Amino acid sequence: MSLEALQDLWLTYQSTVAFVGLNGLLALSVYTTLSCGQLSLAQAAFMAIGAYASAILTFHTRAPFALNLAVATLLPALVAVPLGLPVLRLKGVFLAIATIGFGEVVRIFFVNLDFTNGALGLTAVPQRTAIWMIYAALAAALFVLWRTRGSRAGYALEAIREDEPAARTMGIHVARYKLAMLALGAAFAGLAGALEAHYTFMIAPGTYSFSRVVDMLVYAVVGGTGIFYGPVVGATFLTLLPEVLREVSSRVGLQPGPLRLFVNGLVLLLVILFLPEGISSLPGRLRARRRARREAHAA
Amino acid sequence: MGQQIVNGLFLGSIYALFALGYTLVFGVLDILNLAHQAVFMVCAYAALVLVVHLHMPMVAAFPVAVLLGGLLGMLVDRIAFRPLRGRSDSNIAGLISSIALATILEAGVVQFFGPDVERFPFGTVPTRSLKIGDAVVSELQIIIIAIALLMLAGLTWLLRRTQLGRRIRAVAENPRAARVLGVDVDRIISASFFVSSALGAAAGVLFGLAFNNVAPDMGRSVELKGLAVIVLGGMGSMPGAALAGLALGLLEVFTVAWIGSSYRDAVAFGVLFLVLVLRPRGLLGSAALREA
Amino acid sequence: MKIPVRWLTAAAAALLAIPSLSSAAETVKIGAAFSLTGNAAAYGAQQKAGVQQAIEDVNKSGKLKGVTLELILEDDATSKEQGIAVFQRFINRDKVSAIIGPTLSTTATAADPLAQQGKTPVVAVSNTAAKGITDIGDYVWRVSLTEAQVIPSALKAAQGKLGFKNAAILYGNDDVFTKGGFDVMKASLEAAGIPIVDIQTFATKDRDFNAQLTALKAKNPDFLMVSALVEQAAAIVSQARQLGWNVPIMGGNGFNSPKLMANAGPAAEGVMVGTAWNKASTDPVNLAFIAAQKARGNDPDQFCAQAYTGVLVIADAIAQAGMKGGRDDIKAGFAKVKDLPTPLGKFSFLPSRDGNHAAAVQIVKGGKFEILQ
Numbered sequence: 015m016s017l018e019a020l021q022d023l024w025l026t027y028q029s030t031v032a033f034v035g036l037n038g039l040l041a042l043s044v045y046t047t048l049s050c051g052q053l054s055l056a057q058a059a060f061m062a063i064g065a066y067a068s069a070i071l072t073f074h075t076r077a078p079f080a081l082n083l084a085v086a087t088l089l090p091a092l093v094a095v096p097l098g099l100p101v102l103r104l105k106g107v108f109l110a111i112a113t114i115g116f117g118e119v120v121r122i123f124f125v126n127l128d129f130t131n132g133a134l135g136l137t138a139v140p141q142r143t144a145i146w147m148i149y150a151a152l153a154a155a156l157f158v159l160w161r162t163r164g165s166r167a168g169y170a171l172e173a174i175r176e177d178e179p180a181a182r183t184m185g186i187h188v189a190r191y192k193l194a195m196l197a198l199g200a201a202f203a204g205l206a207g208a209l210e211a212h213y214t215f216m217i218a219p220g221t222y223s224f225s226r227v228v229d230m231l232v233y234a235v236v237g238g239t240g241i242f243y244g245p246v247v248g249a250t251f252l253t254l255l256p257e258v259l260r261e262v263s264s265r266v267g268l269q270p271g272p273l274r275l276f277v278n279g280l281v282l283l284l285v286i287l288f289l290p291e292g293i294s295s296l297p298g299r300l301r302a303r304r305r306a307r308r309e310a311h312a313a
Numbered sequence: 314m315g316q317q318i319v320n321g322l323f324l325g326s327i328y329a330l331f332a333l334g335y336t337l338v339f340g341v342l343d344i345l346n347l348a349h350q351a352v353f354m355v356c357a358y359a360a361l362v363l364v365v366h367l368h369m370p371m372v373a374a375f376p377v378a379v380l381l382g383g384l385l386g387m388l389v390d391r392i393a394f395r396p397l398r399g400r401s402d403s404n405i406a407g408l409i410s411s412i413a414l415a416t417i418l419e420a421g422v423v424q425f426f427g428p429d430v431e432r433f434p435f436g437t438v439p440t441r442s443l444k445i446g447d448a449v450v451s452e453l454q455i456i457i458i459a460i461a462l463l464m465l466a467g468l469t470w471l472l473r474r475t476q477l478g479r480r481i482r483a484v485a486e487n488p489r490a491a492r493v494l495g496v497d498v499d500r501i502i503s504a505s506f507f508v509s510s511a512l513g514a515a516a517g518v519l520f521g522l523a524f525n526n527v528a529p530d531m532g533r534s535v536e537l538k539g540l541a542v543i544v545l546g547g548m549g550s551m552p553g554a555a556l557a558g559l560a561l562g563l564l565e566v567f568t569v570a571w572i573g574s575s576y577r578d579a580v581a582f583g584v585l586f587l588v589l590v591l592r593p594r595g596l597l598g599s600a601a602l603r604e605a
Numbered sequence: 606m607k608i609p610v611r612w613l614t615a616a617a618a619a620l621l622a623i624p625s626l627s628s629a630a631e632t633v634k635i636g637a638a639f640s641l642t643g644n645a646a647a648y649g650a651q652q653k654a655g656v657q658q659a660i661e662d663v664n665k666s667g668k669l670k671g672v673t674l675e676l677i678l679e680d681d682a683t684s685k686e687q688g689i690a691v692f693q694r695f696i697n698r699d700k701v702s703a704i705i706g707p708t709l710s711t712t713a714t715a716a717d718p719l720a721q722q723g724k725t726p727v728v729a730v731s732n733t734a735a736k737g738i739t740d741i742g743d744y745v746w747r748v749s750l751t752e753a754q755v756i757p758s759a760l761k762a763a764q765g766k767l768g769f770k771n772a773a774i775l776y777g778n779d780d781v782f783t784k785g786g787f788d789v790m791k792a793s794l795e796a797a798g799i800p801i802v803d804i805q806t807f808a809t810k811d812r813d814f815n816a817q818l819t820a821l822k823a824k825n826p827d828f829l830m831v832s833a834l835v836e837q838a839a840a841i842v843s844q845a846r847q848l849g850w851n852v853p854i855m856g857g858n859g860f861n862s863p864k865l866m867a868n869a870g871p872a873a874e875g876v877m878v879g880t881a882w883n884k885a886s887t888d889p890v891n892l893a894f895i896a897a898q899k900a901r902g903n904d905p906d907q908f909c910a911q912a913y914t915g916v917l918v919i920a921d922a923i924a925q926a927g928m929k930g931g932r933d934d935i936k937a938g939f940a941k942v943k944d945l946p947t948p949l950g951k952f953s954f955l956p957s958r959d960g961n962h963a964a965a966v967q968i969v970k971g972g973k974f975e976i977l978q
Binding site: 316317320321323324427428429430432435440442444449451523524525526530531534565566567569570573574575577 | 642643644646778805806807808810811812813815816817819820822823836840843844847848849868870
């Protein structure tokens, strides 16, 4: 392939590559709370906080981008604490609903904030994000989660996920762990928000809606929430799928938009019904089945 | 002022109707059926198709669309919820599978109808208005409020006075005990979905007619408000949902009139958040906050 | 003298070669980004018809000797994200010489900066927000008159006819165009010394305007100005009439679509709107344009006329640049466009790169737009 052809290919697909990374990070932000059994749907709001904070710094100060990103990561985590304290006591679906409510309140707050142009949002945000930054952030997030896994914190989180009351009686400080995970997820989301805003040239409150966080949840669930890299697998798969489908749809005579929606929904349904541990559990399952077959033969 | 009350009651009765179905399923299954808004939307389109392509008068199209909604609801149960019964994570899994089904339905509608707004043809509904005091009420608004009240009454009668209703309440209270007592739990759940989705379908058709606006995203805007309504009213409480629906409609309208339209939605979610943090059982919910 | 056959063949070949040398047509690619789906689809459909006709007409007229215009049409889906994606493809992959569109000012504020960065000229044919379009940079040019150019004169005409004493405004606060329109409406009313008794807002996704309309009605204004896109405009007008409120209504550019009457029906009667296109003009260019559109089965509206003009302007710029169709050639050519005959009238650019031609006011009568004399 000629250099020019490669360059053209890159130009056409670079945003896909960028979004695979961003979506992976966002999926991880939902995963953090799921890993201790809580469903929090406020991540779009944390993303918005990170995005706006970093954009305001870009427009009004001469701060280096690294500082912007640091603020975008820390600020949502700080906001997560006063949110989490009253809300994490709620169980299951009520927690989910409360976080949805919080998410909407934040979105509407930004819609009404004249300082950031209200509903129109900020445009002509300079493109300061490079693709390597996105993947560096993703790698960092994966690293943090990987290190948590085998540690005492990791076991505590699993215990909480399995049986919260039992974990509490074992002396695990359940509330503290849940709050920590909420804050960590908020940090991931904020960082992703800042990176995205400085990649897509714009921020608009409409980007941080309930549908957005549902998308993040779908990435995590389809990828699998049993293992720390599962959500990234899901995000990659579901971000690449529309690109593949775009080629298919024109040949099949369907509109690309609804086809992508349909396939997303179908994949999610099939996964939740038949492969509840997500795509990332597939290799393990196949291996187990092969082993069982081998043993059956041996017997 | 009187006009704003009319506006609020009108909007609120649609919210109430939507929330009734939502809260019914939650009461019975402890599950949030996020495909409810998709049924709401699909049946509005169904009514549109019946009126435009089959030339049915709205008087006939409405009950047909409602029936379709009920059947669609049973399908939703069959596909998204029943296979998950018995799984330990059934609540979150059910939430997710209902989201999946809602996405599939929305995709289908966009493929067949396109993503843009559709309208009912002129003359589908009466357009005359009456003056009551200083308020103007259209015939359509009166019909919609009346239908909502009728459906609420019908639902109450169903739950209180019929055997089906007793069984539904038994399953809601304690599915295991109900099964022991000989109740076919799966069938009762199916029936609950029928009723719930029929209500949702009715709300959808009325919403589409009320603002003459049928679009694939119409369910999304009401879905989140619906959550606020059932939380405010108390999850699982029918009268709570009805009351809270009307209250939210009024609250929204007065917020727009006195504060500004941008805060319209903020009020609903602010209320939602406060209720969950301060009084999770809502206005009329039961005291025991069930483990979800 | 016997001329050697070789020479004759060579001469014949040379003679035959000359026409092919001069007809080595240069293809100039023009990317058109319009809202073919989404909230602004009503405008996009008309714009598509306009540019397709214009490309055909220009290529057929032979005005651009040796240059053929090629149209690449894409959907911006009334979304900023899609607009950005389409512009990126136009600039980097398709390497167009110029871009027409996008449909909405909101999309333009997000996408045009890319064209500026990519040194590709953009012709805005329906962006009418006074600020934030041509301000982006010197590669952004505008054919559509801004709200600031149309609304004040429309208001004056309405005032002359109706003589109202006070007014109220209802506008969408989450769209660059509708918000910009509001700013102009407010400024025009203030400049004309007309007190504003109330201002209400709505969001583009709203369907229920009863609360806002009731609040406005209670303040009893003589005149209502509405800055909205056509879907919401139709709903606002219907709901206002349904509330029994017969106040005269004047809309901004968003109202300039026959979809208003199609969706609001009899409620749209009497609604006024300033327009950049005098449909009743008997100028031959206008008449030819209308006839050609009708022959295609399209009843053209202002957006169609403006999109058509956009292509004419690009073609003229190419001609002015010496039949050269590169990006900077076209940009330089724009500055030389003067009194170009178009369906909109004689068109020139202002030093600010905005468009300049005469505007008009229209009123809905019998389900159709009529020019208010």
